[in-house]
Amino acid sequence: MNSRSLSKLTQLPCRRGLAGVGALRSFSVSASRSADFTHAVIGGGVVGLAVARALAERASAASLSSSASASASPVLLLERHSDVGTETSSRNSEVIHAGLYYGAESLKTQVCIRGRQLLYDFCEQYGVGHRRTGKWIVAQTPNQRNALEKIYAFAQSYRGGRVDLQEDEVLPLRWVTADEAKRREPAIRAEAGVLESLATGIVDSHGLMQTLLGLFEDAGGVLASGSPVVGITPLGGVGDAPGSGGWQLHVKPVGAAEETVVTAETIVNAAGLGAAAVHNMITQGDTAGPASPPMQLYYAKGNYFSYSSSQPRVSTLVYPAPDPGVGGLGTHLTLDLAGRIRFGPDFEWVTDPTDLAANAARLPSAIEAIKAYLPGIDAGALQPDYAGIRPKLLPPGGDGKHKKDPDFIVRSEPGYKGWVNLLGIESPGLTSSLAIGEMVEKLVYSR
Structure with a gap:
């Protein structure tokens, strides 16, 4: 369960015939090229951890079923801080919410209720501290x-x-x-x-995140902590949807003199407070993708x-x-x-x-x-x-009051291939994390 920093990725066995990913290099943009990783998840909060664990376990199961586990690419989890869960995920009430406040048509309601049920079962199975307090x-x-x-x-x-x-x-x-x-x-x-x-309760959020991290790494996932993403390029041939050839991520590890470049077949933006910046790296830097204004949180x-x-x-x-x-x-x-x-x-x-x-x-x-x-x-x-x-996702209302909170955004980004975008993930994100991980897994594998 020891996490590995991006600087140590060069020590991993070569994957799909590729050299270690520690050196800066360029990649082919053909859709048939091999990527360093099957999936890259950006953001190591509780939602990013839940997503990464779901994808790593799915990839691991697929590798075992095809007798190809030795050559399968792992899932990469990129976290800009030195440890996971240091932002919103560890600075909250640690409440397991019931799902009462968000409306019948809201995704928040759906994933909160599903997530609450999954979370209680998960805590029981893995011994994570929790209690149904009411x-x-x-x-x-x-x-x-x-x-x-x-x-x-x-x-x-x-x-x-x-x-x-x-x-x-x-x-x-x-x-x-x-x-x-x-x-x-x-x-x-x-x-x-x-x-x-x-149905309301409380949970040890730190214990939850460490357990998710352990399961993620046990399934072959790689955590790159202290590794902020500074640029993202969707790859693809002429006429193909951006991302159809995979994704190139530029990462600047803390203390490193140079960027590291890695590729992934798909990416998930689970960056929380940094999600708009990640979104804009793609949409504002990609002339082939759909035109859109910069996103602001x-x-x-x-x-x-x-x-x-x-x-x-x-x-x-x-x-x-x-x-x-x-x-x-x-x-x-x-x-x-x-x-x-x-x-x-x-x-x-x-x-x-x-x-x-x-x-x-x-x-x-x-x-x-x-x-x-x-x-x-x-x-x-x-x-x-x-x-x-x-x-x-919305600023305060012009009358000094607050507009009604918009819904969670969890979607395969229109106009792109292999990009799942998570935006405005706030409360009840902790409760919903396992359900969001389940949802993203289905989006990724239905592509």
């Missing part, structure tokens, strides 16, 4: 109660395209009476009602706050009722696997995706939001802890 969504006003009623109605009606499911089988919810709420969580205020999500920062007091005690996750005029799901209460309380994220727009310092100036507004549902909180025990950045 979640309370609490209302304080009639308007907030109405928001809970809409969530409940959606959960009762949603079947994900299937008609053979019983009520609550996909999105199990229940109303908590006032007496039960007072008995179970006496510290929580819920003046207008409590809706409980039975917008960055939503969420600050998290630690809590050092043991009182009040709470044993479930607590979320305020969703407010359409506020970004995110509100500053909520979550637990880690040791039972420690933490709060967040809040929501603020930033222009710098590397602005990861927790913003202490946000503490007063966080305290106000938390006191709405946890009035007995000791404000002196709250401290800014860490922050995460979510990639947004």
Whole structure:
């Protein structure tokens, strides 16, 4: 399970008769040429890891079934940082979401529900720390109660395209009476009602990512950490779709004097906060591909706050009722696997995706939001802890409020061959990661 940096790829056995990939060189653009790797996945967050693992296991199984495992190219996972999962994937609430908020036609709903089911099974199979904590969504006003009623109605009606499911089988919810709420969580205020999500939980995100990495490498995959991609060229003959001859990736390993060039039959852009830059490397540099304007991402920062007091005690996750005029799901209460309380994220727009310092100036507004549902909180025990950045496909609305979040984009990029593009993968990306990996595998192998 030890990862190998790109500089060490020259030590790997030659693949398909090719020399080591550490030296800069050019490649044929014929569709019949051999590539260094079957697939290249750009981005080593939890989604990139899930995609890379799915592709590596598929490639490994295909090699074994054809008795050609010794000559098969591995899958390459390119990560610009020195380790995997150091951006959005490790700076979140570590919540396994149920899939309540995104709408019946949303890809987010589909992959969140499928991903949640896969994730619980995966954690059980591989011993990844997790727990089904449940979640309370609490209302304080009639308007907030109405928001809970809409969530409940959606959960009762949603079947994900299937008609053979019983009520609550996909999105199990229940109303908590006032007496039960007072008995179970006496510290929580819920003046207008409590809706409980039975499928919500928490997961050790770092343990999940290390397990995915181990499975990826066990299947023959190669991790190139500290290896940012600086250029991408789709290959193909005259008249062919760009990428029909494979893909040439220029990589500048950290500390290296020169670029390294590798080729892959297909590429997956799972770069998260860097996904727009990767997208633009291709679309803005390729004169043969479809004309399109540069893509831009917008960055939503969420600050998290630690809590050092043991009182009040709470044993479930607590979320305020969703407010359409506020970004995110509100500053909520979550637990880690040791039972420690933490709060967040809040929501603020930033222009710098590397602005990861927790913003202490946000503490007063966080305290106000938390006191709405946890009035007995000791404000002196709250401290800014860490922050995460979510990639947004749309900017804030012109009226000062936030536009409704667009859906995930997971697609084979039109006009190209062998390029799967993942854009705007934010929450519930952690929950959805295994389902997205499953989806990308199907897209790649249906080409």
